Amino acid sequence: MIVTNVCIIGAGPGGATAALQLNKEEIGCVVIDKAVFPRDKVCGDGLSGKVLTCLKKIDPSVAERLRQAGFKLNSWGVSFIAPNRRVLEVGYRPDFDAADLRHKEVPIGYVCKRLDFDHFLVQELKRCAHVTLYEGVAVTEYTSGADGYLVSDGRGFVVKTSLLIIANGAHSSFTKQVAGIRMEPEHYVAGLRAYYKNVEGLHPQNFIELHFLKSLLPGYFWIFPLPNGQANVGVGMLSETVGRKKVNLKKELLRIVAEDPVFKERFKNAQLQGGIEGYGLPLGSKKRVLTGERYMLVGDAAFLIDPFTGEGIGNAMGSGRLAALQAVKAIRAGNFSAAGLAAYDEDIERVLGPELRLSTRIQKLVNYPRLFNLLINISARNKKVQELLSCMFYEVDLRKKLTKPSFYMGLLFNK
Ligand SMILES: Cc1cc2nc3c(=O)[nH]c(=O)nc-3n(C[C@H](O)[C@H](O)[C@H](O)COP(=O)(O)OP(=O)(O)OC[C@H]3O[C@@H](n4cnc5c(N)ncnc54)[C@H](O)[C@@H]3O)c2cc1C
Known part of the structure; x- marks a missing residue:
């Protein structure tokens, strides 16, 4: 049996980013993915500026290696x-x-195929001293005990962990069965x-x-x-x-x-x-509780895709990083309770909440083509609106912008 403080299920962008951040903090973690990389993932393959921003925060050299990689098209x-x-x-x-x-x-x-981008991230994990990666292992069982979770593939592979980071995508059984979040x-x-x-x-x-x-x-x-x-x-x-x-x-x-x-x-x-x-x-068009006793949900397993643009990679990586930072605090405090981990929900709300709500409103406008035409017409002429949309793709934290009165003055007067 493998024993660890943190076990991450899924090595897609969300899980891999969580592991990179934990590695930076010198916290050991186990990452398990059912696939053997390189593997395909159905996606639009668009990486917004959030991806590079997030990698830079963790390790500028990883961001630089992505910048230098030949498998992508600059956009x-x-x-x-x-x-x-x-x-x-x-x-x-x-x-x-x-x-x-x-x-x-x-x-x-x-823009780059997920076959290449996700493989790049997994190669980065393999360089990390504090990350142990298991590929080709599909986790099927989660058993919670007084001192942690037992995670298993039902065929003899077992990990005992104090904390779970669930990053296994849109079809996560944990999200449905343990966190109680269902597809609506x-x-x-x-x-x-x-x-x-x-x-x-x-x-x-x-x-x-x-x-x-x-x-x-x-x-x-x-x-x-x-x-x-x-x-x-x-x-x-x-x-x-x-x-x-x-x-x-x-x-x-x-x-x-x-x-x-x-x-x-x-x-x-x-x-x-x-x-x-x-x-x-x-989609992240509805607020949900992403934590519980000894677990945090990340990326698609946490329903964090932008409802208007369909962008989910940047949010998966951003949430992975926040979950890892929360994991560090939990380990230091020896507190893996639902109440303690709820601070991650607050972080997600603070960082992604305003943007997800704005996108949800714009998504609803698509049902009214005339209004949507009008919005695009106005936005095409208004620099402040363009700047706001730009920030949604660039920085993860829109909150500061949305709380500045000068921003709304600019929206009204196109300054
Ligand atoms: C058609 C389509 C177009 C999209 N276009 C874009 C786009 O252009 N830009 C963008 O930013 N986003 C886009 N998205 C969203 C984006 O694909 C996701 O938001 C992103 O992949 C989420 O990353 P993740 O790490 O949370 O999950 P995933 O990328 O799904 O990774 C989950 C990982 O978990 C593993 N896993 C699953 N189950 C288990 C298990 N039981 N045991 C172990 N491992 C397991 C999987 O093998 C996988 O590697 C699109 C999505 C779709 C469907």
């Missing part, structure tokens, strides 16, 4: 396209200026991803594109440019709508690229590579 921002096809461009840096070539040297967003179709998106080659008309600074097409509302269609002439193309829609309207998302994706007047041109020389794969996006 400078996001284009939101309203139902009336009006475009709002938001740079990942609040000071982005397409005309200023200096920005070409300091991209902070990337109105707080969950169904997403499909396809890889295409030779899509035309991509943004010169590799902005990722989120299209709110009239024919797909309240769903969205995306094109994210990848290295080697590839693009990640997909659709997402609230599961509640998919069920109620009996939407066949795969048909919708193929219809858009073949029939939409804009996309049929952009895809006329494009080739689909591989299959069209689906996966769920647990």
Whole structure:
């Protein structure tokens, strides 16, 4: 039996980041993943500025190795396209200026296949003196005792741990069975991803594109440019709508690229590579309790995906880091109680709460195309709104900005 203070279930972005932070604090941890890396994960593959910001906070040399890695495409921002096809461009840096070539040297967003990005993080874990990683082990049993949890694969692999960090993604059985958080179709998106080659008309600074097409509302269609002439193309829609309207998302994706007047041109020389794969996006559009006796939930297992943009990697990493910092305090105090760990819930609320609430409001607007068109029109002209959206992709903590009266004055008077 393996004995540890902290056991992390899942080595995706959330779990890996928690382990990197614990390593920095010189706290030993065990990380278990059912997959053997490199492994695929259905995703849009868009890494916002939050990813690099988070890695820099933990270890600038890890951030630098990501910056140098050749498997990704540098991306400078996001284009939101309203139902009336009006475009709002938001740079990942609040000071982005397409005309200023200096920005070409300091991209902070990337698009890269999760096969490569998650493998990169796992390789980083393998460099860590205080992290022990087990790949190819699917945890199936959690038994709580007076002095800790026993975690097992039901086939003889057993870890005894004082504290669990649950980072095993959207289908976490622990989240459902122990934390009591269930999938609610109105707080969950169904997403499909396809890889295409030779899509035309991509943004010169590799902005990722989120299209709110009239024919797909309240769903969205995306094109994210990848290295080697590839693009990640997909659709997402609230599961509640998919069920109620009996939407066949795969048909919708193929219809858009073949029939939409804009996309049929952009895809006329494009080739689909591989299959069209689906996966769920647990949204942070509802506040939930993410802690209990001896455990903390992180990333998708904690339902922390941005309800408007579908961005979850940055939030998974940010929450992983906060969980690790809380774990350090718990170990030092010898206190793994639900009451003690509730400080992690407070951290999540402080750091991600304002942004998730703002995104939830914008997500609801998508149901009202005219209002949504208006919002994009106004935002395209208002620098403060663009700056706010930019911060959502750049810094994890929006709170400071939202509490400054000068920010609201700027919103009103476009200053
Ligand atoms: C279609 C789609 C498009 C998306 N596009 C984007 C995007 O462009 N940008 C973005 O930021 N986010 C996007 N997301 C969200 C993003 O993919 C997730 O938020 C992110 O992967 C969450 O990271 P995580 O570490 O919490 O979980 P995951 O990445 O799911 O990692 C969980 C890990 O746990 C392991 N695991 C699972 N069960 C067990 C078990 N029983 N035992 C041991 N290990 C286990 C898995 O093998 C996996 O490695 C998208 C999601 C979908 C579905």
